[in-house]
Amino acid sequence: MTNDSPLKAIVVVTLTALLCSILVTTSVIQLQPIQHAYKDLERNRFLVEVSGLTNNAAALSDRDVIGLFQKLDARIINLDTGAFDFVHNPDTFDSSEAAADLALSVAIPANLDIAKLNRRSRFITIFLVKDDSELKRMVLPIYGQGMWSKLYGFIALESDLNTIADVTFYEQAETAGIGDQILNPDWHALWRGRRLYDDAGTVRFDISHVRVNPSSPNDRFHVDAISGATVTTDAVSNMVNYWFGPHGYGPFFESYRRLDYR
Numbered sequence: 001m002t003n004d005s006p007l008k009a010i011v012v013v014t015l016t017a018l019l020c021s022i023l024v025t026t027s028v029i030q031l032q033p034i035q036h037a038y039k040d041l042e043r044n045r046f047l048v049e050v051s052g053l054t055n056n057a058a059a060l061s062d063r064d065v066i067g068l069f070q071k072l073d074a075r076i077i078n079l080d081t082g083a084f085d086f087v088h089n090p091d092t093f094d095s096s097e098a099a100a101d102l103a104l105s106v107a108i109p110a111n112l113d114i115a116k117l118n119r120r121s122r123f124i125t126i127f128l129v130k131d132d133s134e135l136k137r138m139v140l141p142i143y144g145q146g147m148w149s150k151l152y153g154f155i156a157l158e159s160d161l162n163t164i165a166d167v168t169f170y171e172q173a174e175t176a177g178i179g180d181q182i183l184n185p186d187w188h189a190l191w192r193g194r195r196l197y198d199d200a201g202t203v204r205f206d207i208s209h210v211r212v213n214p215s216s217p218n219d220r221f222h223v224d225a226i227s228g229a230t231v232t233t234d235a236v237s238n239m240v241n242y243w244f245g246p247h248g249y250g251p252f253f254e255s256y257r258r259l260d261y262r
Ligand SMILES: Cc1cc2nc3c(=O)[nH]c(=O)nc-3n(C[C@H](O)[C@H](O)[C@H](O)COP(=O)(O)O)c2cc1C
Pocket: 147, 148, 174, 175, 176, 178, 179, 180, 226, 227, 228, 229, 230, 231, 232, 233
């Protein structure tokens, strides 16, 4: 083939394109575990802060985040039975992946699916924060559909498993300046000390559109909504009600309290 042969040009272009696509695919596959590890690290940065192990996780080195994360007692719970699960490994189990696996997940009945998830994993990883053997906080994942995106967060409860110690959101893609205000630490501060359950064990938490009086006992379950972001904050309220209700952590709390299982 001569250099000015059209066939040669086609062959060279095809081979170059093939080589490039192999290089890109290989590097994407090879980088995937690193990207996952980085994503986990960033999530754990939020997790150690909401756990109360630091109050400035953003300033910590990656190594310090890993060190604090290792102090948490990660447990998998079976959401259907409410019992701890010892079959899956909390270090590797991924409840988002499990939610897409028919064997590991359940469909959420439409009348209960206020977080708009369709399915959820039957197992989920929670985190116990302990001082010696005494439970200080329990950190539980919450997630659900916002206005434009899935919202992922954690709620930390005091050892009474009712009072909110802290809240955080570590993944969302709501509108900047509107729905993404759920990331605002000033808003998170309004959650602290609020309660989830009334004396009968019913979830009463609500993100309120009427101004909350934090010192009023009537408002002990209420957090102010974010003005202009009703859709996202209503979604957050629904997520909390789903996850702490009878199809979420309800059975787990019941058995945890009954067995006083630490
Ligand atoms: C382009 C655009 C993006 C918006 N993004 C959000 C959002 O991310 N979250 C949200 O709650 N509302 C968002 N809104 C506003 C909602 O449509 C709705 O007006 C608002 O949630 C009502 O809140 P309010 O009752 O406090 O006024 C957006 C509106 C527009 C026009």
